[in-house]
Amino acid sequence: xxxxxxxxxxxxxxxxxxxxxxxxxxxxxxxxxxxxxxxxxxxxxxxxxxxxxxxxxxxxxxxxxxxxxxxxxxxxxxxxxxxxxxxxxxxxxxxxxxxxxxxxxxxxxxxxxxxxxxxxxxxxxxxxxxxxxxxxxxxxxxxxxxxxxxxxxxxxxxxxxxxxxxxxxxxxxxxxxxxxxxxxxxxxxxxxxx
Amino acid sequence: xxxxxxxxxxxxxxxxxxxxxxxxxxxxxxxxxxxxxxxxxxxxxxxxxxxxxxxxxxxxxxxxxxxxxxxxxxxxxxxxxxxxxxxxxxxxxxxxxxxxxxxxxxxxxxxxxxxxxxxxxxxxxxxxxxxxxxxxxxxxxxxxxxxxxxxxxxxxxxxxx
Numbered sequence: 523x524x525x526x527x528x529x530x531x532x533x534x535x536x537x538x539x540x541x542x543x544x545x546x547x548x549x550x551x552x553x554x555x556x557x558x559x560x561x562x563x564x565x566x567x568x569x570x571x572x573x574x575x576x577x578x579x580x581x582x583x584x585x586x587x588x589x590x591x592x593x594x595x596x597x598x599x600x601x602x603x604x605x606x607x608x609x610x611x612x613x614x615x616x617x618x619x620x621x622x623x624x625x626x627x628x629x630x631x632x633x634x635x636x637x638x639x640x641x642x643x644x645x646x647x648x649x650x651x652x653x654x655x656x657x658x659x660x661x662x663x664x665x666x667x668x669x670x671x672x673x674x675x676x677x678x679x680x681x682x683x684x685x686x687x688x689x690x691x692x693x694x695x696x697x698x699x700x701x702x703x704x705x706x707x708x709x710x711x712x713x714x715x716x
Numbered sequence: 717x718x719x720x721x722x723x724x725x726x727x728x729x730x731x732x733x734x735x736x737x738x739x740x741x742x743x744x745x746x747x748x749x750x751x752x753x754x755x756x757x758x759x760x761x762x763x764x765x766x767x768x769x770x771x772x773x774x775x776x777x778x779x780x781x782x783x784x785x786x787x788x789x790x791x792x793x794x795x796x797x798x799x800x801x802x803x804x805x806x807x808x809x810x811x812x813x814x815x816x817x818x819x820x821x822x823x824x825x826x827x828x829x830x831x832x833x834x835x836x837x838x839x840x841x842x843x844x845x846x847x848x849x850x851x852x853x854x855x856x857x858x859x860x861x862x863x864x865x866x867x868x869x870x871x872x873x874x875x876x877x
Binding site for chain 1 (some may be wrong): 763764777778781782785804805806807808809810833
């Protein structure tokens with residue numbers, strides 16, 4: 523046996539290990555929420571701030587919850603795909619508008635007069651949807667990001683697939699790509715709505 | 717003269733770093749005990765945005781939100797364990813710098829030790845085999861006689877050199 527055989531095998535094992543490691547997405551963390559009931563909330567709707575929405579309203583339906591904000595660059599990247607998905611009317615898509623004003627990195631929330639934030643949120647979010655298209659059945663306003671914490675949001679956009687019983691079945695962090703949509707989300711939706 | 721310059725520069729740099737630190741850890745609430753617990757808990761937690769920073773040291777937007785959340789949980793009278801549970805149930809074990817020992821984290825906890833043991837045994841095995849390979853085989857009677865003849869023969873010594 524060649525004396526270089528084992529070092530060579532070791533070397534290729536290391537290369538394979540590092541190659542796998544480099545191709546993993548460090549932002550893609552397993553969510554402990556998958557398989558658990560979607561956390562409840564009651565938030566005002568974007569189109570009608572007087573009305574509220576709560577996940578309980580969706581019991582009995584399979585639905586998607588998509589976390590977005592107008593300042594979120596990757597949201598723009600996935601947006602055409604969402605608009606396309608909405609046209610196909612496969613599944614209700616609820617938008618969770620996440621920290622629209624205080625998350626933009628430019629607005630100092632302490633300098634805003636109380637009561638000023640929500641109108642700003644509504645204005646910015648509505649303007650963004652008017653410009654890029656509105657794929658959402660409805661959007662709700664998570665102004666301070668409190669609901670985002672309950673859903674374990676750490677990087678917008680995030681998308682949740684929630685089943686008829688209100689259980690989270692999938693969490694996707696980062697923009698939805700055509701691969702993710704056709705490879706993961708659509709098959710899961712088909713399975714859940716059977 | 718130079719001595720005083722150096723002293724002065726040291727003093728200046730220590731003032732500068734001191735003021736920098738004061739700017740970083742500006743406690744928002746006056747309650748000292750709450751802040752102490754907040755720092756203790758958030759040093760054990762990972763900031764999910766900048767994953768190599770603790771929640772205590774991170775300036776990320778989300779870290780601010782989470783620190784505020786932890787502070788309000790402390791003020792609600794929740795225990796440290798309950799607050800940890802709050803974070804883990806939302807963000808998973810990854811949020812903890814010291815993940816709990818369970819089936820999925822066995823490799824994480826014992827992988828390095830395992831690697832060390834494997835490396836050490838490979839080294840010991842290799843050294844032993846090499847030791848065996850370089851042991852001098854004993855001379856045969858013929859070879860010994862030849863060697864002695866060579867040593868006694870002055871001429872051959874010169875010839876060799």
